[in-house]
Amino acid sequence: DQQVKQNSPSLSVQEGRISILNCDYTNSMFDYFLWYKKYPAEGPTFLISISSIKDKNEDGRFTVFLNKSAKHLSLHIVPSQPGDSAVYFCAAKAPYNTDKLIFGTGTRLQVFP
Amino acid sequence: KAGVTQTPRYLIKTRGQQVTLSCSPISGHRSVSWYQQTPGQGLQFLFEYFSETQRNKGNFPGRFSGRQFSNSRSEMNVSTLELGDSALYLCASSLEYSTEAFFGQGTRLTVV
Numbered sequence: 001d002q003q004v005k006q007n008s009p010s011l012s013v014q015e016g017r018i019s020i021l022n023c024d025y026t027n028s029m030f031d032y033f034l035w036y037k038k039y040p041a042e043g044p045t046f047l048i049s050i051s052s053i054k055d056k057n058e059d060g061r062f063t064v065f066l067n068k069s070a071k072h073l074s075l076h077i078v079p080s081q082p083g084d085s086a087v088y089f090c091a092a093k094a095p096y097n098t099d100k101l102i103f104g105t106g107t108r109l110q111v112f113p
Numbered sequence: 114k115a116g117v118t119q120t121p122r123y124l125i126k127t128r129g130q131q132v133t134l135s136c137s138p139i140s141g142h143r144s145v146s147w148y149q150q151t152p153g154q155g156l157q158f159l160f161e162y163f164s165e166t167q168r169n170k171g172n173f174p175g176r177f178s179g180r181q182f183s184n185s186r187s188e189m190n191v192s193t194l195e196l197g198d199s200a201l202y203l204c205a206s207s208l209e210y211s212t213e214a215f216f217g218q219g220t221r222l223t224v225v
Contacts, residue, residue, distance in 0.1 A: 032212045043216030099144045099207050100169050111118035
């Protein structure tokens with residue numbers, strides 16, 4: 001059972017426009033959510049996180065929104081740049097005394113000029 | 114501050130062999146987790162170690178095992194390799210119960 005889902009395998013956006021990546025989860029006990037960016041053959045790089053007690057967190061061009069009632073979060077990138085082209089993974093921190101992360105299957109973002 | 118170091122970066126093994134992968138966490142990090150990434154899949158959790166104790170284990174067969182040493186370095190071992198074990202194996206380290214995990218560059222294992 002996939003507890004964290006990213007239903008869009010790919011997204012193509014023009015440079016300068018907004019990129020919106022979506023993520024759904026099923027377990028209401030998750031207490032933190034994270035977004036990672038990954039290039040091929042490299043490890044994921046942490047982008048931004050949000051606590052389950054908040055509904056928005058912003059860091060430069062990146063903003064994450066959390067809708068707990070819908071069990072949905074989204075990552076907004078504004079403005080999008082060609083260097084943002086990568087695979088983006090949504091992850092949820094498992095509850096109960098663990099550092100285990102549960103990942104979605106990723107969304108490949110392509111930003112074109 | 115050095116990041117998470119995984120060795121080797123690339124490995125080619127034959128079916129039936131065994132393999133050991135190594136992970137050196139960021140200095141001061143005592144929590145180490147391992148993940149497997151296969152094409153089209155997200156990162157699948159393998160196991161988590163803290164202070165030399167396995168704290169969590171993912172849904173993988175017993176051929177996958179790991180351990181952590183007193184200096185927090187960790188190894189994972191896969192015995193009797195199968196073609197389906199070909200994947201990118203990633204190690205992440207963090208401060209305990211941190212909201213951020215730092216990943217190494219991974220070990221690309223190819224089983225032929």
